[in-house]
Amino acid sequence: MYRSVLSLDIEETMMVIFDKVEKTYPTALERGSVRALRGVSFSMERGEVVAYVGRNGAGKTTSLNILLGLIRPTAGTILINDTPPVESHVRNHVGYLPERPYFYEQLTALQFLRLMGKLSHMKSADITTRAESLLERLDIASVSHRRLRSFSRGMLQRLGIAQAMIHDPELLVLDEPLGGLDPMGRKLVRDVIMDARKSGKTVLYSSHILSDAELIADRVVVINRGVILKDAHLDELRETSRGLVEVTLGPSATIGLEELSARWNQGKRSGGAFTLTVSDHELQQIISTALSIGAEVREICTPRVSLEDALVELMDESAHEGGVS
Amino acid sequence: MSIVGTLAMHSFREILGTRVMYSVIAFAAVVMIFAILASQWTIGEEVRFVSDVGIGAMLALGIVIVITRGAVTLSREIERKTVLVVLARPIKRWQFVVGNFLGLALILLLLVASLFIVLSLILLPLGGIPGVSLLAAAWGVYLELLMVSAVAILTSNLSSPILAIILTLLVFMGGHMASTLFEWTSVGFDVHDSHLTPSMMRIAEMYQTGPAHWFLRIGYYLLPNMGHVNFKMYAANNLPIHTMRVLIGSVYSVVYSAIAVWLAVAVFSRRDMR
Numbered sequence: 319m320y321r322s323v324l325s326l327d328i329e330e331t332m333m334v335i336f337d338k339v340e341k342t343y344p345t346a347l348e349r350g351s352v353r354a355l356r357g358v359s360f361s362m363e364r365g366e367v368v369a370y371v372g373r374n375g376a377g378k379t380t381s382l383n384i385l386l387g388l389i390r391p392t393a394g395t396i397l398i399n400d401t402p403p404v405e406s407h408v409r410n411h412v413g414y415l416p417e418r419p420y421f422y423e424q425l426t427a428l429q430f431l432r433l434m435g436k437l438s439h440m441k442s443a444d445i446t447t448r449a450e451s452l453l454e455r456l457d458i459a460s461v462s463h464r465r466l467r468s469f470s471r472g473m474l475q476r477l478g479i480a481q482a483m484i485h486d487p488e489l490l491v492l493d494e495p496l497g498g499l500d501p502m503g504r505k506l507v508r509d510v511i512m513d514a515r516k517s518g519k520t521v522l523y524s525s526h527i528l529s530d531a532e533l534i535a536d537r538v539v540v541i542n543r544g545v546i547l548k549d550a551h552l553d554e555l556r557e558t559s560r561g562l563v564e565v566t567l568g569p570s571a572t573i574g575l576e577e578l579s580a581r582w583n584q585g586k587r588s589g590g591a592f593t594l595t596v597s598d599h600e601l602q603q604i605i606s607t608a609l610s611i612g613a614e615v616r617e618i619c620t621p622r623v624s625l626e627d628a629l630v631e632l633m634d635e636s637a638h639e640g641g642v643s
Numbered sequence: 644m645s646i647v648g649t650l651a652m653h654s655f656r657e658i659l660g661t662r663v664m665y666s667v668i669a670f671a672a673v674v675m676i677f678a679i680l681a682s683q684w685t686i687g688e689e690v691r692f693v694s695d696v697g698i699g700a701m702l703a704l705g706i707v708i709v710i711t712r713g714a715v716t717l718s719r720e721i722e723r724k725t726v727l728v729v730l731a732r733p734i735k736r737w738q739f740v741v742g743n744f745l746g747l748a749l750i751l752l753l754l755v756a757s758l759f760i761v762l763s764l765i766l767l768p769l770g771g772i773p774g775v776s777l778l779a780a781a782w783g784v785y786l787e788l789l790m791v792s793a794v795a796i797l798t799s800n801l802s803s804p805i806l807a808i809i810l811t812l813l814v815f816m817g818g819h820m821a822s823t824l825f826e827w828t829s830v831g832f833d834v835h836d837s838h839l840t841p842s843m844m845r846i847a848e849m850y851q852t853g854p855a856h857w858f859l860r861i862g863y864y865l866l867p868n869m870g871h872v873n874f875k876m877y878a879a880n881n882l883p884i885h886t887m888r889v890l891i892g893s894v895y896s897v898v899y900s901a902i903a904v905w906l907a908v909a910v911f912s913r914r915d916m917r
Contacts, residue, residue: 343917380917383727383915383916383917386727386730386731387730388727388731388915388916389915389917390913390915406735409731409732409733410733412731414727414728414731416724416727416728416731419724419728420725422725424657424661433649433653436646436649437646437649437729437733437734438733439733478728481728
């Protein structure tokens with residue numbers, strides 16, 4: 319019913335749809351406004367894990383809160399299972415972890431999960447079973463009877479994941495799920511998200527920790543200043559981000575490593591070889607020069623670009639384009 | 644249990660576990676001991692004195708709870724962001740507001756009922772038989788606290804915690820003056836033929852016409868009229884009380900509270916939870 323209002327032709331299999339979503343916040347004393355989201359559009363298929371990445375203040379949390387019906391958009395359409403999130407029943411299929419979770423501190427972990435389960439219309443017996451299993455899975459079962467005021471940031475984060483999953487939702491919306499966790503905690507939560515994916519759940523999570531996004535996500539949506547910069551699969555994002563090539567040269571009888579370093583001062587030396595990162599169109603010239611001076615061309619390859627590098631480059635491009643226009 | 648019931652019980656337990664409640668219980672004990680000791684100097688008036696102090700303590704301690712919890716309940720939830728995980732559940736916003744209000748109402752009922760029982764136990768050895776009048780007076784205090792709680796829930800939704808506390812206190816005090824204000828602004832009120840002091844006569848004259856008159860008239864209709872639920876004098880003088888008076892007061896309080904909570908729901912439903 320609600321699909322008829324969409325500006326895009328979106329496939330039936332889509333579970334989450336953002337269509338030209340705008341959000342403008344009034345500033346102090348109503349003298350101005352801040353455009354937090356500017357026509358955000360993307361969609362998620364069932365069973366997909368999408369990392370929503372961007373700088374602080376890019377609009378990630380606003381987008382997620384709009385998806386949960388916590389914030390109303392100024393314009394645009396958001397659908398979960400073809401239903402707007404303001405319809406409360408749709409949230410029965412959604413589990414949500416807010417950024418820096420803060421819960422009722424006088425409750426114990428088990429009491430808190432019971433409350434969340436009851437608010438999700440679960441039966442008491444089911445809540446207890448599910449809560450115990452989740453606390454065990456997230457390695458906080460030993461503190462299930464402790465009040466939350468004594469919980470560390472990492473423990474609260476794990477409990478936050480547990481409450482998001484208590485009613486076994488189809489869609490998990492996690493705002494910085496790996497924040498505040500130690501390396502072991504990060505691995506644990508990462509594994510929990512991977513398990514959710516294996517069991518067919520759809521996961522949308524925002525993150526600053528891009529190395530984790532690389533390990534978990536199928537797809538990355540990059541947002542900057544309220545605008546979607548990129549919506550691509552991980553490999554596509556890495557490939558399209560650069561047209562660079564790595565050339566590894568080795569010394570020979572006619573030329574030493576020192577001379578190679580002196581000739582191309584933008585390269586780096588490692589393990590008796592000298593590596594240059596050059597653009598596609600410079601490649602031919604570099605090889606010709608190297609061969610002419612008698613250097614050994616050991617390897618030519620596409621450098622592995624981390625998601626972080628790709629993201630930084632995208633942001634820089636965006637800032638540059640913004641400056642030009 | 645329904646969603647509203649679950650939220651009400653959660654809110655009830657949360658308030659019950661706070662330091663404020665322990666302070667209230669300790670203060671109530673001190674007041675009651677004071678009432679017993681001081682009654683020895685009020686020869687022949689012991690029952691009346693203890694009743695007055697007991698009923699006054701119910702109201703004062705109830706107001707402390709309303710101010711410290713009710714007037715900050717929603718703003719605190721929003722500020723601490725505990726509201727996010729609750730509203731992300733399949734619940735409606737009105738259920739959250741009503742649940743919070745009912746939790747507060749339940750705590751106040753517990754307070755008034757407990758103090759009523761304690762007061763009755765103190766009155767028995769003094770020769771006072773706690774009757775319907777005392778029960779009506781306690782019920783009147785509860786109805787008054789109910790209205791102030793509803794106003795507190797509304798103000799906590801509209802402003803910062805400090806401002807919400809100030810507004811709630813002003814409404815509480817204004818509510819006690821509502822009948823007087825109405826009387827002073829009535830056309831037929833003869834300022835020279837009353838028991839007013841000269842300075843109060845001048846103020847009353849000022850309220851007969853002009854903007855001050857309309858300001859107070861509007862204020863009268865907006866503020867809860869605590870006179871409708873004030874049954875204290877019946878208990879203090881051990882006078883019989885008409886059931887209809889209690890019934891009208893009860894209906895007035897419930898309707899006033901419902902309107903205030905409905906307004907709070909209307910505001911809360913449109914709020915962005917950032």
